[in-house]
Amino acid sequence: MMTSQELTRRLADLAGEFSVAGASAALWHKGTLVTATTGTANTATGAPVLPNTLFAAGSVTKVFTATLAMTLVDQGLLELDAPVREYLPDFQAANSERSAAITVRMLLNHSSGLPGDYMPDLAPGDDVLERLMREFTALPVTGTPGERWSYSNMGMGTLG
Structure with missing residues (x-):
C-alpha cells in the first residue's frame, strides 16, 4: 500500500x-x-489545499454516473434507446414534445437538447436530484433531441 x-x-x-x-x-x-x-x-x-478543503465535484461525477448507467444497461435494467419518461414519468421540460423524445442514450452522449450550464443553487441533501427534476418544468429544450452534441450538466443530472 x-x-x-x-x-x-x-x-x-x-x-x-x-x-x-x-x-x-x-x-x-x-x-x-x-x-x-x-x-x-x-x-x-x-x-x-488542506485535508478538509472542499472542491466542486463537477464533471468527475459524470464518469461515475455514466459507468453506473452502463452497469444497469449490462444488467438489463436500463435501455439506452428508451425514452427518459419510461423511467421518470414526470420528466417534463418546457417543451413537452421535445421532452418526450429524449432517450437515455441522448442523456449519456449529450445530444438531449437540454441546457448545458443551468446549475440551480440547491441545498445539499439526499433528495437533491428529485428537487433538480422539479426545476425542469421551466427549462427549454434548446435543441432537437438527438440532433447534435452539446455538453449538458442537466442531461447528466437527469441520468443520475
Whole structure:
C-alpha cells in the first residue's frame, strides 16, 4: 500500500505535469486511509489545499454516473434507446414534445437538447436530484433531441 508521503509526492508531480493549481487525493484499502494534498485551493489568495478543503465535484461525477448507467444497461435494467419518461414519468421540460423524445442514450452522449450550464443553487441533501427534476418544468429544450452534441450538466443530472 502506498504511504501518504508517497501519494503526496505523486500527486504533486502530477499536478505540476498537468498544470493543476491544487488537488487532494485519498485511497482506502483494507481499512487503511491514505491522504494527500498539494498546491493552492484559491489562486487569488494563495490559500493552500488542506485535508478538509472542499472542491466542486463537477464533471468527475459524470464518469461515475455514466459507468453506473452502463452497469444497469449490462444488467438489463436500463435501455439506452428508451425514452427518459419510461423511467421518470414526470420528466417534463418546457417543451413537452421535445421532452418526450429524449432517450437515455441522448442523456449519456449529450445530444438531449437540454441546457448545458443551468446549475440551480440547491441545498445539499439526499433528495437533491428529485428537487433538480422539479426545476425542469421551466427549462427549454434548446435543441432537437438527438440532433447534435452539446455538453449538458442537466442531461447528466437527469441520468443520475
